[in-house]
Amino acid sequence: MSAPELLADVLIEALPYIQRFQDKIIVVKYGGNAMVDDKLAKMFAQDIVLMRSVGMRPVVVHGGGPQIGDLLKRLGLTSEFRDGLRVTDAVTLEVARMVLEGKVNSEIVSAMNIYGPHAIGVSGGAAGLIRAKARNPELGFVGDVTAVNPRIVEKLLAEDLIPVISTIGEDDAGQAYNINADTVAAAIAESLHAEKLVYLTDVDGLLADVNDPASLIRRASVTQSREMIANGTISGGMIPKIEACIASVQNGVRAVHMLNGTVPHVLLIELFTDAGIGTMLTSDANAALIARAQGAGQH
Secondary structure, three states: OOHHHHHHHHHHHHHHHHHHOOOOEEEEEEOOHHHHOHHHHHHHHHHHHHHHHOOOEEEEEEOOHHHHHHHHHHOOOOOOEEOOEEOEOHHHHHHHHHHHHHHHHHHHHHHHHOOOOOEEEEEOOHHHOEEEEEOOHHHEOEEEEEEEOOHHHHHHHHOOOEEEEEOEEEOOOOOEEEEOHHHHHHHHHHHHOOOEEEEEEOOOOOEOOOOOHHHEOOEEEHHHHHHHHHOOOOOOOHHHHHHHHHHHHHOOOOEEEEEEOOOOOHHHHHHHOOOOOOEEEEOHHHHHHHHHHHHHOOO
């Protein structure tokens, strides 16, 4: 098959998905190694802009752990972690805000806006978007989401803009908290009743055997996921991630995807091809519907 014919086949395969996701909200959590690799960061920006250009409504929620750690190190400050969360005192919080709101957010927005005036940066604390409270006094200013006000995001989407949201929330007194990006992405996706919530991670997805990349589980329902937790297929640090995915699909998100963000153009491969590339988790009801609709190009 010639290159032009191959390209045409790719576009034809993508067509039903483009039609299926027209005007649908897709929340993408962006972080990890994909964010610190310049080439991958450019591809991510291209993927998001392309999604918007074909009629989807992407919302980006980003972390910035590696960048925060790097700046703390350069400032001669050490990081302490408990249960995977960075202990955040007042100085660390100030650094986190500088990095998330001032550096990372603006870099993501700028990368997208190379292709036109598409993206706009939003702090989670803006206009009461993310309300938060302290998770644990021992963690300092690490927060949990207490409420999400999606109106500011909805208004930006109505203006055909791509909201890029940093994971800083505030309590009623205006105190800021740094919040885990996975948690924020889920809360925002649920508040928007998103079609999809996509986690870009550093692994291929959910594996039946963590030591065997070929054991990727491409689709799972809530019931199947719970069975895998019960029988030990899903274990360790993957359990809270899957439980968060289950909560999202039970709270209005149609499907949650776990993808390896270090794969070039991974978003396009997952969303616009029949085979996909990562793991998709859905409710039991949607799993049955998707199984029947696969031949029609509607995953």
